[in-house]
Amino acid sequence: MSADRRDPREEQVRRMLDGPHPVLPPDLAAQAVRHGGRRLRLRRAAQRTAGWLLALALVAFLVWVGVEQPWATEPAQVTPPLEGW
Numbered sequence: 307m308s309a310d311r312r313d314p315r316e317e318q319v320r321r322m323l324d325g326p327h328p329v330l331p332p333d334l335a336a337q338a339v340r341h342g343g344r345r346l347r348l349r350r351a352a353q354r355t356a357g358w359l360l361a362l363a364l365v366a367f368l369v370w371v372g373v374e375q376p377w378a379t380e381p382a383q384v385t386p387p388l389e390g391w
Contacts, residue, residue, distance in 0.1 A: 331337075
């Protein structure tokens with residue numbers, strides 16, 4: 307593009323960036339650190355809880371498999387007739 311045919315959105319962004327900037331609170335960095343630390347602690351707690359729940363589900367599944375043995379066929383309830391005696 308030539309210099310005289312700029313995108314209107316680009317011009318609007320340039321005016322916004324060249325204009326007066328808002329005043330930031332002096333403790334913005336400290337607030338960001340506190341907020342980030344809190345989020346990190348919550349994320350770690352959620353991951354730890356999810357890990358424990360997954361481990362408990364695995365143990366419950368293994369106990370169920372050990373007790374029920376779903377791969378084994380059920381014993382026959384009726385014995386076959388004896389023939390040829």
